[in-house]
Amino acid sequence: MSFAQRLLTWFDEHGRHDLPWHQPRTAYHVWVSEIMLQQTQVQTVIPYYQRFMQRFPDIQTLASATQDEVLAHWSGLGYYARGRNLHQAAQLIVARHQGQFPQDYDAILALPGIGRSTAAAILAQAFAQPYAILDGNVKRVLSRYYAIEGWPGEKKIEQQLWQQAEALLAAVPSSRLADYTQAQMDLGATLCTRSKPRCGQCPIQQDCQAWQMSAVHRFPTPKPKKTLATKQACCWILRNSLGQVWLQPRPASGIWGGLYSLPETPLAQAGGLEFDMLEKFESSVQSLIEWPSLKHSFSHYHLMIYPLEVTLNDQARIAPVQVNEAPPPYAEALVTSGRWFDVAEALTLGLPAPIRQIIEQLQVGKAEQLI
Ligand code: SF4
Numbered sequence: 001m002s003f004a005q006r007l008l009t010w011f012d013e014h015g016r017h018d019l020p021w022h023q024p025r026t027a028y029h030v031w032v033s034e035i036m037l038q039q040t041q042v043q044t045v046i047p048y049y050q051r052f053m054q055r056f057p058d059i060q061t062l063a064s065a066t067q068d069e070v071l072a073h074w075s076g077l078g079y080y081a082r083g084r085n086l087h088q089a090a091q092l093i094v095a096r097h098q099g100q101f102p103q104d105y106d107a108i109l110a111l112p113g114i115g116r117s118t119a120a121a122i123l124a125q126a127f128a129q130p131y132a133i134l135d136g137n138v139k140r141v142l143s144r145y146y147a148i149e150g151w152p153g154e155k156k157i158e159q160q161l162w163q164q165a166e167a168l169l170a171a172v173p174s175s176r177l178a179d180y181t182q183a184q185m186d187l188g189a190t191l192c193t194r195s196k197p198r199c200g201q202c203p204i205q206q207d208c209q210a211w212q213m214s215a216v217h218r219f220p221t222p223k224p225k226k227t228l229a230t231k232q233a234c235c236w237i238l239r240n241s242l243g244q245v246w247l248q249p250r251p252a253s254g255i256w257g258g259l260y261s262l263p264e265t266p267l268a269q270a271g272g273l274e275f276d277m278l279e280k281f282e283s284s285v286q287s288l289i290e291w292p293s294l295k296h297s298f299s300h301y302h303l304m305i306y307p308l309e310v311t312l313n314d315q316a317r318i319a320p321v322q323v324n325e326a327p328p329p330y331a332e333a334l335v336t337s338g339r340w341f342d343v344a345e346a347l348t349l350g351l352p353a354p355i356r357q358i359i360e361q362l363q364v365g366k367a368e369q370l371i
Pocket of ligand 1 (some may be wrong): 141144145191192193197198199202203205206208209210211216233
């Protein structure tokens, strides 16, 4: 039996047939799930996917929502550019394709946030078109199956893997293209896992070159290590006498783009800048609380966050300000446009994961009070 036949036979018995994006398996459902599944595991994605579909059941609803609403439903999944791109792509589908998801490879690839493998997964699963996928799971399986040396993120190695993925596709019956695509993902996620692959149960074990060489652990070649820099920032939990917290939207592009966040300043040596900042509040400071630091890792650096909670007592200066209006006068150097939120309301917004964690802590306990 061919690779495809053995994989499909295994899939029929052991594959995942009850994923929420298979019911129904439309391009919209496959697309949203594929974007969520980039960098995120199935079990984590399912509740987010279900909430997202409840609120945005079709492309039109997604296109007409605000970015804030979309990001609020993305909050916690991380890699927020995915949510922003999804929203923008829905608007483009409405503008360019009358709200119908395109069935043409180049038209799909032209949408923001959709790469070659995602476009192929949509075409194969929703439209039964013969396109090979090459996501992280498939890269791992094929690196091992063909014992391909070299980090799969490297252009030359990736090219080699694409060639193999496309060659294998030739033996797939057209009626099984959607299942074959899912079967590859399932094999990588359930048997040919990163650590401790279960080769004894694998349907393609007999031809797997890494297994034959007793060298499964050597494939795929890991990414060459580089040391990530660590940045440090002070996050200001400004609270007014009503207990509300000040949040402001971040710029649309860049880290946490478009999400609400706390005002932030780079952490200065020996706290100098922080105390300079505090002077801006002058006599308005009622209490100052230092919260435990948090570490958050991005793909290209680590961020150490030092939260400081400053409660202000000046009733005259706590009038709520609407987004895009001027900041309150005492904090011009620190805050941009934003407004006061009740803590419970703040938690309904699209927030970066560590900022959400800080705000959740506000409901629970106290840290070290400085003044
Ligand atoms: S035999 Fe092992 S290493 Fe080879 S494809 Fe199967 S699970 Fe992966």
